[in-house]
Amino acid sequence: MDALTSLQKLGFSETESKVYLTLLKLKEASAVSLSKESELHRRTIYDNLNILLRKGLVSQVEKNSIHLYVATDPKNLQIFLEEKKHILENIMPQLNKEFKEKNENPLISVFIGIQGAKSIIEDALTSKKDACWVGGGYFFGDTLKFSKKFIEQKFKKMNLKIIQAETNKTNEIKKFVKKENLRILPKEFVSKTGYLIYGNKTAIGIIGKNEITTILIENEDCAKTFKNYFDMLWKLGK
Numbered sequence: 001m002d003a004l005t006s007l008q009k010l011g012f013s014e015t016e017s018k019v020y021l022t023l024l025k026l027k028e029a030s031a032v033s034l035s036k037e038s039e040l041h042r043r044t045i046y047d048n049l050n051i052l053l054r055k056g057l058v059s060q061v062e063k064n065s066i067h068l069y070v071a072t073d074p075k076n077l078q079i080f081l082e083e084k085k086h087i088l089e090n091i092m093p094q095l096n097k098e099f100k101e102k103n104e105n106p107l108i109s110v111f112i113g114i115q116g117a118k119s120i121i122e123d124a125l126t127s128k129k130d131a132c133w134v135g136g137g138y139f140f141g142d143t144l145k146f147s148k149k150f151i152e153q154k155f156k157k158m159n160l161k162i163i164q165a166e167t168n169k170t171n172e173i174k175k176f177v178k179k180e181n182l183r184i185l186p187k188e189f190v191s192k193t194g195y196l197i198y199g200n201k202t203a204i205g206i207i208g209k210n211e212i213t214t215i216l217i218e219n220e221d222c223a224k225t226f227k228n229y230f231d232m233l234w235k236l237g238k
Contacts, residue, residue, distance in 0.1 A: 010081065015040065019048045020057055023071040028061065030068055055080055106219035117212045120196070120203045121154050129199040132230045134163045136194025136207050163233050165189035183237025195226055202226045 007017035022038040023029060031049065035042045049069055052058040057080070059070050111117065124131050155177065163183045167190060192207040200220045206213045217223075 010077070011084070013048075015044060015048050016051055019045060020052055020071055023058065023069060024074070028068045028070045030066055034069070106217050106222060108218075109216045111214040111216065112211070114212055117205060117214050120214055120216060123201075124196060124198040124203075125154050125158055127199050127201075129159075131158050131160045131196060131198040132163075132227060133160060133196045134194055134230055134233060135165070135189070135191045136205055161230075161234070163230065163237055165191070183234050185233065185237050197223050197226050197230065199223065 003021055004014070004017050007020065008014055012020070018038055018040065019034060022034055026033065026037060029037070031042055031045045034040070034049075035045045038045070040048075049058055053060065056076050057072055059072055061068050061070060111120065160177060161181045161183075162177050163185060165185045166187045194205050194207075196203045196205070200218060200223045202217045202219075202223050204215045204217070206215075
């Protein structure tokens with residue numbers, strides 16, 4: 001990943017990043033020189049220099065009545081990011097409070113991709129709630145590919161009950177769940193759709209060939225309903 005892309009991932013705009021990197025290269029330069037070197041309009045240069053000045057990433061000097069700009073030590077980027085982290089830490093209690101306030105309506109989120117599914121597993125783990133998982137297990141493992149062993153380690157740390165249909169891959173699930181926490185259903189129950197319940201959350205995973213779509217429902221009544229389905233299937237399993 002190049003420096004321009006990396007700076008943007010840290011929260012700087014493409015133009016801010018380009019001006020800063022150009023200035024690092026030139027050591028010191030006037031707005032006119034920066035404009036020529038970066039091929040950006042002079043007005044754009046001035047606007048972004050002012051932004052970088054406020055962020056402490058650029059300083060200004062005067063030589064022979066000419067305003068020159070100098071990029072400050074890149075270590076200041078670390079200070080800038082630490083300040084942003086400090087701001088986030090200060091407002092996090094308020095954000096969490098507002099996020100967790102009871103809402104009578106179900107909170108529904110849709111995640112597209114493996115990363116979304118992985119984040120839900122992490123959420124289930126950190127919640128420290130009992131978890132119940134039905135269906136889709138074998139297909140889920142195949143879709144995870146190189147992340148499979150990493151996720152299995154997460155499952156081992158959870159108080160997890162699993163119900164899956166009988167296939168030639170049943171033994172794979174036995175590697176990360178206790179025998180007493182596993183029930184096997186007839187092969188007719190094999191499905192690429194499964195659900196995971198933990199606390200007041202229900203995650204429904206729809207597994208494609210190379211992708212996972214996950215619907216996360218945060219609602220007490222919904223979780224209880226799916227848990228009742230789970231208990232019924234648990235009694236049917238071996």
